[in-house]
Amino acid sequence: MDTQDIIKQTVTENPVVLFMKGSAQFPQCGFSSRAVQILKACGVETIKTVDVLQDAEIRQGIKEFSNWPTIPQLYVKGEFIGGSDIMYEMYQSGELQEVLQGL
């Protein structure tokens, strides 16, 4: 499987996936940390995360997959939602809680 297939499989098999720098416990970047905090505030208990610092191909590949240049990136039910700015904007309006409801 090539990198794009691996990413596709990851976001399809997991309802909520966060591609980030570091882990949920130990984020390595302020934006990734913010993304984890927002998901926790939405009541997501266990967050499926992919640490892009562990895999250079995923780190580059995820940017091509979404055509979005920055990390973190949130996927819900296989769909690219956005980075931490978008997550925060959706969290403030209540939209993110709706999207994540029941997952």
Place this chain on the structure above:
Amino acid sequence: MISTEQVKQYIAAGLNCSHLEVEGDGHHFYATVVSAEFAGKRLIDRHRLVKEVIATRLASNEIHALSIVKAATPDEWEKLQG
């Protein structure tokens, strides 16, 4: 270093905005963008639209980073103002 006014002009030149606020320190900028062109678009596509307008300036690092605080349609913006 560029001014918030300049960043504002760059965005306004490529996107028809009914309301536009830009704050920043010359490197990191924060924009609130209200445009009728956002209607019917998901948030991710609204952000893409704004980022596309200034893409070359981001690539050249003239604008180091732009966070979009809010990307709303005029209707949504009006409701937010209460």
